[in-house]
Amino acid sequence: MTRVAVVGGGALGATAARDLAARDADTVLYERDDLASGASGRAAGIAYDAFAEDIDAAVAARAVERFRELDAADAIDFVDHPYVWFARAGDDRRAEAVRESADRMRANGRDVETLTPDEFADWFPALAGADVAAAALARDAGYLDPASYVTAMGERAASAGADLRTGTPVRLAADGTAVETPAGTERFDAVLVAAGAHTKRLLADIDVAIPMKPYRVQALVTDPLDGSERVPTCYDATGGRYARPRDDGLLVGDGTQEREFDPDDYDETADPEFERASIDWLEDVRRDETAGPSVRRSWAGLCTATPDRDPLLGEVREGLYVATGWHGHGFMRAPALGERVAEQILGGDGIAPFDPKRFDGDEEFSVVEGMTVDD
Ligand SMILES: Cc1cc2nc3c(=O)[nH]c(=O)nc-3n(C[C@H](O)[C@H](O)[C@H](O)COP(=O)(O)OP(=O)(O)OC[C@H]3O[C@@H](n4cnc5c(N)ncnc54)[C@H](O)[C@@H]3O)c2cc1C
Structure with missing residues (x-):
């Protein structure tokens, strides 16, 4: 053995x-x-199969399949939830990159659709302030x-x-x-x-x-927000933020610091500046003046780069x-x-x-x- x-x-x-x-x-x-x-x-x-390279797409598809198997066995709660990524008006370079990435994912058999700004506005009114130039939607996605x-x-x-x-x-x-x-x-x-x-x-x-090289990233969860479940898992390529529903509020992440960190000596709490910028971003993309989001908790962690x-x-x-x-x-x-x-x-x-x-x-x-x- x-x-x-x-x-x-x-x-x-x-x-x-x-x-x-x-x-x-x-x-x-x-x-x-x-x-x-x-x-x-x-x-x-956050989990999805929306990858542009063939091997990445195959790996991610298998991973989503296994998440779903575990969910069916009641071992985890995998919530099916669409993933959208977009570039904002005026950001032509990233808008083109969003469209190209969706084309390549489709070529690898992924269930991915390119959305016009009007389609995006119709489908995702919870992100009414995003003012997108280009968007794409992956259906094989969820969170847990x-x-x-x-x-x-x-x-x-x-x-x-x-x-x-x-x-x-x-x-x-x-x-x-x-x-x-x-x-x-x-x-x-x-x-x-x-x-x-x-x-x-x-x-x-x-x-x-x-x-x-380990590098530092940050995330926060807001207090409960009306309509948070209607926000798709999303990545704003122009604003450099992502979000998904969590605990009746929204989890917002990024705050990436692109330099090497010491895994035994880094700040595990989020920066006040990250929190402020994330709340500003949420207010901007949601354009909801009824209830301003507030931070319930936040943290930092390390990712690994090659x-x-x-x-x-x-x-x-x-x-x-x-x-x-x-x-x-x-x-x-x-x-x-x-x-x-x-x-x-x-x-x-x-x-x-x-x-x-x-x-x-x-x-x-x-x-x-x-x-x-x-x-
Ligand atoms: C804020 C944040 C948000 C993220 N969001 C996502 C997301 O939505 N989707 C996604 O795919 N990824 C996300 N990531 C990245 C993801 O967390 C990591 O890529 C992934 O969890 C790495 O898993 P791992 O098992 O390789 O490492 P880890 O989860 O870091 O596990 C390594 C383990 O090794 C242990 N260890 C270290 N040294 C020793 C030792 N000497 N002896 C014994 N044990 C040791 C550690 O205690 C640790 O438990 C996020 C990361 C952060 C920080």
Whole structure:
């Protein structure tokens, strides 16, 4: 029986642990805190299959399929909800990019439609102030509580026989196929490092370099707002904000800082400026003068960037696998990417464009956020 260690109990690690154990691997999941205590517990929980590249579209479609399967089994509550992205009047460059992205998604078989400004206004009166130049709509989309997914996958991993060790920080040892825990060193046939923003640091301890930079993003939830459920999940490419209904109010996100952050030393609270700008944006796109939104809670977390904005998923050294570099789209793709890397560890094919060995590891690059429509 193949013995596999998974380091990190986020969406990716919990999925991989479940899929390894379900395929009869002797699996141990190490999480230094609790499941979903990293970026996965801070995510907005938005999921869609609206990706322009063929491999991304296929991965995201499989992920949405798995979310729906879990919902049908009552393990999570996946709310079907359309996703629209748009550019505002005067922003011709991004308007063109919105239209082009929708064309490419359709070419990959995604259920995506381009909307004229009039169609957008008719369909989404809750965003009456957006004044769009171009918009696109994806129907295979929804949202969920991200921590509930990690919990559900953790439970399924344990039911399939995985050993879940929360409260257990590890370091990599030897050639990367052993882990050091406070209780001692354990050897495995394979180790998967899915430690989120800490992944680069863990690998660096055993002299494996990957080109990944953690960067900071922010989100807030408003107090209850009339009509919040009528707001589609949306991304304003011009304004650089996204939103979705949450807790009878709206979750608004972005506030991206495109530079490298230290995963052990960053501010986990949102900036007052981010809150102010997000409320201004909401007032602008909703054009609802009856009830001004107020902030119920807000937070910051880390996403992970790579030089080409594609993930680092696969084997970096014999028996040592890595899973990071999601550019803000790690939660929605975890059900499929965790499955694929589990299969790869057990002898299946990886995803060639995401092979971490496409890089030397010491590449210089600037952080570019993931939600932009610009290529
Ligand atoms: C505000 C915000 C909103 C977001 N919204 C979305 C969204 O709507 N949709 C989407 O797809 N993505 C979203 N993202 C991105 C998403 O959260 C991440 O891409 C995804 O959750 C990463 O999952 P992961 O399992 O790779 O990492 P993580 O969830 O970070 O998990 C890594 C785990 O490893 C553990 N760990 C670290 N070091 C060690 C160690 N030494 N030993 C043991 N364990 C260790 C950590 O405690 C952590 O639990 C958002 C991110 C943020 C911050």
